[in-house]
Amino acid sequence: MFYLDNPQIDQIIKLALSEDIGMGDITTLSTIPSEKTADGKFIAKEDMVICGIDLADYIFKKFDASVVFTPNFKDGDAVKKGEVIATVSGNARTLLVCERTVLNFMQHLTGIASKTAQAVKSVEGTKAKIADTRKTVPGLRVLEKYAILAGGGTNHRFNLASGILIKDNHIAVSGGIKNAIENARNAAPQTLKIEVEVENIEQLKEALEAKADIIMLDNMSNEMMAECVKIIDGRAIVEASGNMGEKDLTQVAKTGVDIISIGALTHSVKAADISLKFKIS
Numbered sequence: 001m002f003y004l005d006n007p008q009i010d011q012i013i014k015l016a017l018s019e020d021i022g023m024g025d026i027t028t029l030s031t032i033p034s035e036k037t038a039d040g041k042f043i044a045k046e047d048m049v050i051c052g053i054d055l056a057d058y059i060f061k062k063f064d065a066s067v068v069f070t071p072n073f074k075d076g077d078a079v080k081k082g083e084v085i086a087t088v089s090g091n092a093r094t095l096l097v098c099e100r101t102v103l104n105f106m107q108h109l110t111g112i113a114s115k116t117a118q119a120v121k122s123v124e125g126t127k128a129k130i131a132d133t134r135k136t137v138p139g140l141r142v143l144e145k146y147a148i149l150a151g152g153g154t155n156h157r158f159n160l161a162s163g164i165l166i167k168d169n170h171i172a173v174s175g176g177i178k179n180a181i182e183n184a185r186n187a188a189p190q191t192l193k194i195e196v197e198v199e200n201i202e203q204l205k206e207a208l209e210a211k212a213d214i215i216m217l218d219n220m221s222n223e224m225m226a227e228c229v230k231i232i233d234g235r236a237i238v239e240a241s242g243n244m245g246e247k248d249l250t251q252v253a254k255t256g257v258d259i260i261s262i263g264a265l266t267h268s269v270k271a272a273d274i275s276l277k278f279k280i281s
Helices: 007-021 026-031 053-063 092-122 141-150 168-174 177-187 201-209 222-232 249-253
Strands: 037-044 068-071 084-091 129-131 164-166 194-198 214-218 237-241 259-261 274-280
Touching: 007 053, 007 092, 007 141, 026 092, 037 092, 053 068, 053 084, 053 092, 084 092, 092 129, 092 141, 092 249, 092 274, 164 168, 164 177, 168 177, 168 194, 177 194, 177 201, 194 201, 201 214, 201 222, 214 222, 222 237, 222 249, 249 259
Parallel strands: 129 259, 164 194, 194 214, 214 237, 237 259
Antiparallel strands: 037 084, 037 274, 068 084
16 A cells, blocks of 8 residues: 555554553463464444555554454445454464554544545535645644545645645735735745635635635635635635534535535544454464
């Protein structure tokens, strides 16, 4: 899987295992003989869009290459309650030591993918795309943005270096939208699009005059967004933002916006309910 090639993944896994294992899994070491083997099943406790299949396999293999992980689904697949997501077999101590770390990642990423899939479904039949934000758990962005893709969403900029997004504080310090956009255009590479956040019609017109490539409509009503889309009239890509996780996304999409960015897909998503049941052999 492409995201596993990111060097951050090994750092994330190493930290996660280290904080959970500490000086050693005392319970497992004191109750399970070293030669014991076990078989386990990952079971969906609710309907979900699964994510973290390849990561789970990767974590087990990083700890013990002899572990056999057999998935019944791939990332992005819909899984029904009660279905077996995957099976795993190997040294019992290894499986028990890695159990919580694997589940933590899989449940968290599946929660994001499932929520994203719901949002994507709600805008079907419109041109609107569902996108994430940078409101991610510190250190987990590469994984969380992958989960957005697994759920059928799209990624907004990955970090501060991957796009120009002029927000309210940039505007305030720069002395206005026109100044901010002109400064950005003079300093940034031509390959980078310039996006600016606007809160009202007056700012929108200023952004259009300065030829912003993308205009973010921040915390506007559906009626105002629809009016802004008409004013923009195809001269810029239009993004809706601001507490979108609390809104009727179908109605937001019907305003004609191109992108709906939702911070709640990552910053406050509920983990999926997945269990791992072992049978000691």
